Amino acid sequence: MEVIEQIKEQVVDAKVLKVNPLESEAIYIFREVVAQFEKPVLLFSGGKDSITLVRLAQKAFYPGKIPFPLLHIDTGHNFPETIEFRDRLVKELGVELIVRNVQDSIDQGKVIEEKGKYASRNSLQTTTLLDALEEFKFDAAIGGARRDEEKARAKERIFSVRDDFGQWDEKNQRPELFDHLNGKIDLGQNVRVFPISNWTELDVWSYIQKEEIEIPSIYFAHKRKTFIRDGMIWSAEDDVVHREDDELVEERLVRFRTVGDMSCTAAVLSAAITIDKVVAEIRESTISERGARIDDKRSEAAMEKRKQQGYF
Amino acid sequence: MDVLKIATAGSVDDGKSTLIGRILYDTKSLTTDKLEAIETRSKANGFDYLDFSLATDGLVAEREQGITIDVAHIYFSTKTKSYIIADTPGHIEYTRNMVTGASTSQASIILVDARKGVIEQTYRHFFINNLLRVKDVIVAVNKMDLVDFSQEKYEAIKADFERLIEKSDYKEQNITFIPVSALQGDNVVGKSEKTPWYKGQTLLEHLEELDAQDVYEKSEARFPVQTVIRPKKDEFHDFRGYAGKLYGGNLSVGDEVTVLPSLTTSKVKEIFFFDKKFDTAGRGSSCTITLEDDVNVSRGDMIVKSTEKPRVEKQLTATICWMDGKDLNPGTNYFIQSGSSRVLAKVKSVNGTITTDFSGEDTVKSSLSLNEIGKVQIQLSKPLAIDSYSKNKASGSFILIDSQTNNTSGVGFIE
Numbered sequence: 001m002e003v004i005e006q007i008k009e010q011v012v013d014a015k016v017l018k019v020n021p022l023e024s025e026a027i028y029i030f031r032e033v034v035a036q037f038e039k040p041v042l043l044f045s046g047g048k049d050s051i052t053l054v055r056l057a058q059k060a061f062y063p064g065k066i067p068f069p070l071l072h073i074d075t076g077h078n079f080p081e082t083i084e085f086r087d088r089l090v091k092e093l094g095v096e097l098i099v100r101n102v103q104d105s106i107d108q109g110k111v112i113e114e115k116g117k118y119a120s121r122n123s124l125q126t127t128t129l130l131d132a133l134e135e136f137k138f139d140a141a142i143g144g145a146r147r148d149e150e151k152a153r154a155k156e157r158i159f160s161v162r163d164d165f166g167q168w169d170e171k172n173q174r175p176e177l178f179d180h181l182n183g184k185i186d187l188g189q190n191v192r193v194f195p196i197s198n199w200t201e202l203d204v205w206s207y208i209q210k211e212e213i214e215i216p217s218i219y220f221a222h223k224r225k226t227f228i229r230d231g232m233i234w235s236a237e238d239d240v241v242h243r244e245d246d247e248l249v250e251e252r253l254v255r256f257r258t259v260g261d262m263s264c265t266a267a268v269l270s271a272a273i274t275i276d277k278v279v280a281e282i283r284e285s286t287i288s289e290r291g292a293r294i295d296d297k298r299s300e301a302a303m304e305k306r307k308q309q310g311y312f
Numbered sequence: 313m314d315v316l317k318i319a320t321a322g323s324v325d326d327g328k329s330t331l332i333g334r335i336l337y338d339t340k341s342l343t344t345d346k347l348e349a350i351e352t353r354s355k356a357n358g359f360d361y362l363d364f365s366l367a368t369d370g371l372v373a374e375r376e377q378g379i380t381i382d383v384a385h386i387y388f389s390t391k392t393k394s395y396i397i398a399d400t401p402g403h404i405e406y407t408r409n410m411v412t413g414a415s416t417s418q419a420s421i422i423l424v425d426a427r428k429g430v431i432e433q434t435y436r437h438f439f440i441n442n443l444l445r446v447k448d449v450i451v452a453v454n455k456m457d458l459v460d461f462s463q464e465k466y467e468a469i470k471a472d473f474e475r476l477i478e479k480s481d482y483k484e485q486n487i488t489f490i491p492v493s494a495l496q497g498d499n500v501v502g503k504s505e506k507t508p509w510y511k512g513q514t515l516l517e518h519l520e521e522l523d524a525q526d527v528y529e530k531s532e533a534r535f536p537v538q539t540v541i542r543p544k545k546d547e548f549h550d551f552r553g554y555a556g557k558l559y560g561g562n563l564s565v566g567d568e569v570t571v572l573p574s575l576t577t578s579k580v581k582e583i584f585f586f587d588k589k590f591d592t593a594g595r596g597s598s599c600t601i602t603l604e605d606d607v608n609v610s611r612g613d614m615i616v617k618s619t620e621k622p623r624v625e626k627q628l629t630a631t632i633c634w635m636d637g638k639d640l641n642p643g644t645n646y647f648i649q650s651g652s653s654r655v656l657a658k659v660k661s662v663n664g665t666i667t668t669d670f671s672g673e674d675t676v677k678s679s680l681s682l683n684e685i686g687k688v689q690i691q692l693s694k695p696l697a698i699d700s701y702s703k704n705k706a707s708g709s710f711i712l713i714d715s716q717t718n719n720t721s722g723v724g725f726i727e
Contacts, residue, residue, distance in 0.1 A: 017597050174719060175723070
């Protein structure tokens with residue numbers, strides 16, 4: 001009886017591992033990070049890209065646990081759904097979660113809250129992030145940025161070296177050849193690592209679909225109190241965004257394509273309530289994902305400037 | 313989905329960025345917001361047409377000067393494939409970026425200005441594609457609109473280029489010529505009515521037919537160990553998994569293997585990918601394997617089939633492309649890194665530089681400066697498992713890391 005069971009098991013397992021090149025590349029990068037750095041950390045925002053990173057990290061080190069903690073820089077303006085999701089995921093995986101708050105940086109007088117109707121805490125995150133990297137002496141910070149998101153990010157390396165001030169020197173980047181990733185750095189420097197650099201938005205969504213990865217509910221269509229500003233749909237369910245009197249609140253069926261800080265993330269009209277419908281919608285979409293990021297609309301070089309200052 | 317990486321090369325003003333912008337536009341890959349941004353900017357710069365190069369030039373300095381400084385990656389997809397274009401600058405001083413872009417690309421587009429024909433830069437671009445053994449090269453003769461779509465001009469350029477091909481020693485390279493106008497879109501995605509004499513495919517038609525296997529072509533299996541996985545869990549108490557990416561060929565359960573450089577032998581016991589077991593790992597897969605015997609394996613070691621062993625050497629000869637502002641001088645120590653192995657190395661001698669025009673005239677020089685290519689003898693502090701580059705791109709190439717600045721100073725192709 002026992003013998004038959006064993007044979008059956010082997011037949012089930014008799015298969016060839018086929019390659020998803022993007023997944024294989026990302027896993028390779030994760031393993032290089034763990035081998036080349038002393039204290040890596042995964043920057044976790046609760047968004048779909050960082051959730052995808054967590055799944056890839058699980059795959060890279062199975063049956064071992066993910067060998068580094070997650071770090072969430074909390075602006076205090078996150079969607080409550082994202083925070084709930086984050087806490088549940090961390091519990092399930094048994095990984096360590098470190099949270100550092102932008103509010104603390106404000107209270108310490110290190111950064112000043114922006115004013116006016118476009119006030120956002122998005123760019124204030126940089127200071128909190130750099131302080132956290134310093135506090136824990138992290139030498140590699142893994143992020144979910146993708147080159148297709150934005151034109152300054154299109155020039156980013158997979159291992160991106162930052163100086164003591166977290167600055168990105170875009171004109172003096174290390175060349176990256178073949179799979180030979182150079183993670184050698186001096187004390188005080190750190191590296192930002194982007195394992196899904198070569199993925200597009202559609203690649204991420206297709207992966208979430210195929211792998212049946214759970215994501216926060218705000219990525220799916222739901223009814224939400226919203227108002228229109230500059231042709232974009234803003235959430236009005238909270239008092240994070242300073243709404244003006246003539247900006248009328250209306251309930252709309254929406255979902256979010258990207259989940260950043262509430263003050264800089266616009267919603268899109270959508271009836272997509274399942275992952276299949278979301279993927280279908282992305283395929284047909286004529287507006288880019290970052291087109292719904294209010295922080296990028298500030299100026300044509302908005303991202304490049306933020307990155308030079310140490311933004312991830 | 314299959315992924316095809318393409319590097320582009322051309323001189324300043326050959327219209328590389330315009331060509332890429334045109335591909336994005338004609339394949340409807342530019343989203344409304346990006347297109348609007350291009351329109352606004354084109355108008356602001358005083359153009360009466362859409363300046364597609366704005367779709368790719370990402371840095372402020374690039375937009376101001378209208379040139380490309382750094383490798384940019386551009387993504388688009390069709391029904392059959394995902395494409396990644398590494399847009400590399402054509403300036404003479406940026407050879408290092410061109411080599412970088414070509415190192416991970418299966419195909420390459422070389423742009424030639426139909427008015428100027430084959431120039432010194434073209435020689436250099438083709439030389440690099442040759443040196444790196446890029447499988448498919450497309451010579452796009454651009455700006456055909458400015459020479460009245462003249463067949464004579466096109467044929468003359470093709471003939472000039474074919475004389476270069478005769479000098480190449482990588483005869484398996486596929487080279488295709490296409491007359492295009494990136495600005496007006498002729499033969500880029502759609503067939504042009506202005507070149508009735510051209511019977512070949514358009515650029516995109518050609519790309520759609522290319523094989524999208526990765527750059528590490530089929531050869532012998534090489535499994536460089538990146539990290540050892542030892543979970544501290546009850547159910548995997550004695551588990552020792554070797555995690556790495558498989559290059560060159562497949563590896564199966566039961567294969568007799570040798571661990572390098574120690575030459576210990578064993579058999580493949582299990583192949584894991586995440587929580588599933590497989591009989592065979594396909595090349596290119598990032599898997600975890602266990603061995604039958606309790607042997608000593610650590611990061612930097614390479615697992616290979618016992619019948620297909622690579623060379624294990626403490627000395628090597630390689631062609632180096634130098635990428636650092638600080639010259640490469642004999643007697644200097646560097647770290648040599650190939651995949652997961654990194655050892656200290658000393659450059660014993662530089663045997664002159666190689667001119668990139670296929671003239672075979674090499675300069676007698678004992679050092680290498682930025683963007684120069686030369687033949688170098690290297691002494692390693694520890695033996696390394698290597699192949700020649702023409703046999704296996706992964707185990708046949710390496711980078712040199714400056715031991716003081718930590719910069720990636722050069723790339724080498726082993727003889």
